[in-house]
Amino acid sequence: MAEGGPQPGAPAPAPPVTRRGVLIGLGVALNVVGAALIGVPVIGYIASALRTRSYQAWIPLGKLAVFPEGQTRLATYTNPFTVPWDGVTANVPCWVRRIGAEKFQVFAINCAHLGCPVRWFPESGLFMCPCHGGVYYEDGSRASGPPPRGLFEYEYEIRGDELWVRGGQLPTLAGPV
Amino acid sequence: MSAPAQPKGRLARVGEWLDFRLKFRESILPPIAHPVPKSSASWWYVFGSATLLCFVVQIVTGMCLALVYVPSASEAWTSLEYLNYVQPFGWFLRSLHSWGSNFMVTLMTIHLVQVYLFGAYKYPRELTWVVGCVLFLCTLGMAFTGQVMRFDQDAYWGLGIGVAMMGRFPVIGESLVHLVLGGPIIGAETLSRFFTLHVFAVPGLLLMLIGVHLWLVIKVGINEWPMPGRLVTRERYSDEYHELVAKEGEPFVPQGVQKDIVFAGIVLVALFACAAVFGPAGPNGQPDPTLIETVPRPDFFFLSLFAVFALLPPYLETPLILTAPVVLVALAFLLPFYSNTGEKSWKRRPGAWILVIVVFLCLGTLTWLGLSSPWSPDMSAWSGTPTPVEYVKGRTPLELQGALVFQAKQCRNCHSLGGEGGMRGPALDDVATVQTRDEIVRQVLQGDGNMPAYGKNLKPQEVTALVAFLTAMHPAGEPAQRSATIPARPGG
Numbered sequence: 227m228a229e230g231g232p233q234p235g236a237p238a239p240a241p242p243v244t245r246r247g248v249l250i251g252l253g254v255a256l257n258v259v260g261a262a263l264i265g266v267p268v269i270g271y272i273a274s275a276l277r278t279r280s281y282q283a284w285i286p287l288g289k290l291a292v293f294p295e296g297q298t299r300l301a302t303y304t305n306p307f308t309v310p311w312d313g314v315t316a317n318v319p320c321w322v323r324r325i326g327a328e329k330f331q332v333f334a335i336n337c338a339h340l341g342c343p344v345r346w347f348p349e350s351g352l353f354m355c356p357c358h359g360g361v362y363y364e365d366g367s368r369a370s371g372p373p374p375r376g377l378f379e380y381e382y383e384i385r386g387d388e389l390w391v392r393g394g395q396l397p398t399l400a401g402p403v
Numbered sequence: 404m405s406a407p408a409q410p411k412g413r414l415a416r417v418g419e420w421l422d423f424r425l426k427f428r429e430s431i432l433p434p435i436a437h438p439v440p441k442s443s444a445s446w447w448y449v450f451g452s453a454t455l456l457c458f459v460v461q462i463v464t465g466m467c468l469a470l471v472y473v474p475s476a477s478e479a480w481t482s483l484e485y486l487n488y489v490q491p492f493g494w495f496l497r498s499l500h501s502w503g504s505n506f507m508v509t510l511m512t513i514h515l516v517q518v519y520l521f522g523a524y525k526y527p528r529e530l531t532w533v534v535g536c537v538l539f540l541c542t543l544g545m546a547f548t549g550q551v552m553r554f555d556q557d558a559y560w561g562l563g564i565g566v567a568m569m570g571r572f573p574v575i576g577e578s579l580v581h582l583v584l585g586g587p588i589i590g591a592e593t594l595s596r597f598f599t600l601h602v603f604a605v606p607g608l609l610l611m612l613i614g615v616h617l618w619l620v621i622k623v624g625i626n627e628w629p630m631p632g633r634l635v636t637r638e639r640y641s642d643e644y645h646e647l648v649a650k651e652g653e654p655f656v657p658q659g660v661q662k663d664i665v666f667a668g669i670v671l672v673a674l675f676a677c678a679a680v681f682g683p684a685g686p687n688g689q690p691d692p693t694l695i696e697t698v699p700r701p702d703f704f705f706l707s708l709f710a711v712f713a714l715l716p717p718y719l720e721t722p723l724i725l726t727a728p729v730v731l732v733a734l735a736f737l738l739p740f741y742s743n744t745g746e747k748s749w750k751r752r753p754g755a756w757i758l759v760i761v762v763f764l765c766l767g768t769l770t771w772l773g774l775s776s777p778w779s780p781d782m783s784a785w786s787g788t789p790t791p792v793e794y795v796k797g798r799t800p801l802e803l804q805g806a807l808v809f810q811a812k813q814c815r816n817c818h819s820l821g822g823e824g825g826m827r828g829p830a831l832d833d834v835a836t837v838q839t840r841d842e843i844v845r846q847v848l849q850g851d852g853n854m855p856a857y858g859k860n861l862k863p864q865e866v867t868a869l870v871a872f873l874t875a876m877h878p879a880g881e882p883a884q885r886s887a888t889i890p891a892r893p894g895g
Binding site: 302308317339347357359369399401 | 475476477478480559560563564566567568569570571572576577578579580581582584585586587588589590591592689690691692693695696697698699709712713715717720721778779780782785811812813816817827850852853854855856857859860
């Protein structure tokens with residue numbers, strides 16, 4: 227408990243170095259370091275969902291024969307980025323339109339407006355959204371209603387007799403499938 | 404609770420022993436018995452404490468639910484079903500929790516409106532108002548995250564809608580989406596994130612801020628009943644308030660709190676009744692995104708938002724999603740700073756009344772629209788809704804063929820006949836009286852606005868039949884529209 231008063235007759239009013247002052251300074255510095263040491267991993271943990279690389283992988287959708295030419299069919303796949311306790315939410319549906327022998331269009335299920343699941347009506351050749359009434363033509367382009375663009379489309383590849391698509395994330399206006 | 408100064412019983416001695424250490428008599432008693440203006444012991448001043456009561460009910464029932472509920476995407480839905488049908492009183496606790504949420508939001512809203520109309524936010528209670536606004540937002544946050552806990556189809560697609568809005572942020576959109584979802588899709592980590600928010604983060608914040616809110620109420624004093632003409636000035640208000648309290652104040656406990664206690668009892672009984680009679684909310688279908696035969700709807704408080712997004716012109720959506728919440732929150736937070744002094748009474752603030760009425764009319768109308776959601780196509784009307792008999796009776800084969808096309812091509816999903824079918828487009832019961840044959844043909848082939856063009860999706864003979872059906876749609880006494888360029892033929 228040393229009393230560190232100002233030195234009498236000192237020319238400059240510089241605060242004197244006292245044991246208490248050093249201790250407080252050391253304490254503050256140590257706490258800042260400690261908080262950073264703990265804080266950085268915590269932030270890294272919470273933000274681990276942010277990856278510089280997008281979530282993209284090639285996924286098999288099934289044999290080509292499942293998709294008859296000139297028709298649009300619902301296909302489902304298991305998302306490649308999952309944990310075992312995802313349950314049924316790991317199953318992702320998409321619409322597969324087979325135009326020709328080797329020519330496809332694969333659409334995300336999510337309406338480009340606010341993400342609701344669009345339904346295909348083969349009779350009228352339209353996709354309709356049950357939420358706000360967005361409608362798309364069979365090629366995925368916007369037909370009417372509030373969507374700001376056409377349906378989100380997957381990149382696809384034919385490998386042997388299988389259809390593969392590139393995807394892995396929920397499509398929004400900010401990021402593709 | 405001190406005993407009379409008589410020979411002390413054992414209980415009193417235990418009390419003394421405790422108070423010697425806890426010092427409640429000098430720390431807790433003064434705020435409990437602090438004097439409040441007599442005029443504030445009014446039925447209008449019970450809504451804050453009732454909101455707090457609901458929060459306590461939510462904590463108790465929430466902890467009980469957490470004993471059984473499994474916050475895992477693969478198990479949550481099953482555990483909700485277990486709560487509803489197997490766990491004794493599980494359905495009732497779920498019901499209490501969801502009705503408790505409705506009660507809390509409702510009472511909090513009434514409290515907010517009362518504080519606004521009574522000018523209670525003015526000097527020197529600005530901070531109480533600001534903290535109250537944060538409490539309001541946190542409570543709405545609890546309502547939304549709670550809807551996610553009920554992990555069913557509505558929760559799944561509700562999350563999808565939430566992140567679709569976030570995806571509209573420029574530059575940071577995609578990162579924001581992944582941060583909220585905890586990964587690339589709605590799944591296990593999403594539910595865990597919302598569970599953490601709903602059970603730890605937001606309630607912790609609420610507890611802390613409720614403490615600050617109550618501290619401010621005690622330290623600054625509860626608002627006196629506003630008298631028309633008694634203006635608030637920064638110079639004199641504090642003195643006037645203390646004078647008022649000294650003159651006609653009474654202790655908060657037991658006088659001031661009487662009506663709060665009665666109302667608390669009423670709230671508890673009403674909550675029990677609603678929970679017992681109406682039962683728990685959902686869950687509806689499993690949160691399986693491959694079950695696409697679903698019509699997602701938000702919970703009650705968010706129906707107005709749902710309506711806004713259906714009715715806004717598309718070009719306004721993104722700018723409004725990005726700016727409106729910030730502007731509205733800023734306007735609410737800053738209210739006591741741009742309206743700091745002056746008249747408090749609602750009797751001399753007609754603008755306040757008008758604002759409250761306009762806001763509630765808007766919210767009410769939007770909620771009502773959200774409930775009926777006329778903009779949503781009726782997805783099964785084309786196959787499941789019968790054609791009214793009078794529209795097929797006595798029609799030509801071509802017109803009957805058109806009636807079939809009308810159903811088979813999903814027109815009915817957006818256009819009603821005889822009041823049944825979608826409301827997205829206009830009802831077509833008398834379309835022939837407003838559009839000529841040519842106009843109908845053009846509308847069918849080219850569409851416009853909210854109607855897709857059917858040109859590529861109808862064969863010529865189908866168009867002919869459909870248009871024949873539609874041009875026959877007019878009341879018996881009112882002729883069909885005819886193009887002015889075609890001279891009327893006798894009998895034609």
